[in-house]
Amino acid sequence: MSDSPFANMHRMELWSTFAVYLLAGWSSVQIASRLEVTPKVYFSWGQAVREVVAEECPDLHQWWTTRHYRENLQPPEHIAAQQQAVVTWIETMLNAQHATCPRCGGTRTYRNKGVRPNFKCDPCVTCFSILSGTPLVGMIRPELWVDFVKEVMDGQSIPDLKRRSGLGMGGSTRWREQFLLLIEELGHPELLQWITWMRSRRNNEAVSFVRQGGYLDKATRSVYPQGTRKGRFVSQK
């Protein structure tokens, strides 16, 4: 042990748990409070685990490091499948041509024109949306949902989401919350954990990007008509 990276470190019984949390993408705050270790201990254990992994499991080290620094956002297979399931669920809902009436249970229903999956039941003259009861009910611009949720699943920040979607800060925040809720309701907790990991690393990435001379625009692109926001004109690109 004396010439291993863990030489002179204490509380050996916690090392393996620490390594599992670190490799699973838990943030420093989560790990430090769960294991009741100080930031200094967290840092030196983190160094030691990385050295051991680099030495003993170079493939895992390579995989983990590229994710941790967001050089590669490709998740493990089972999480990629969950991401795909979320996208497919949204697309299926938006493209649905048939629905069962929630009032009479009948299937003689017709889809209204438009992007929203709104239906009308012929026999009982009821109008309904198949998104009722889901987190997406009442959200505008369904044509932006799939691209938006993909960004959320890659752990992009609110300014990133705003920049790419053209929604406002408030809109981007709300949309992200609704999509996270949807992912939870669809039963993908591992995907939520993946998002937490990737999101926790995004600020770090953005800061290094800017330090190295990269340019992040001020996210002024907007989906709202010009001139409607408190007299401020927003350039449409």
Ligand SMILES: [Zn+2]
């Ligand atoms: Zn009906």
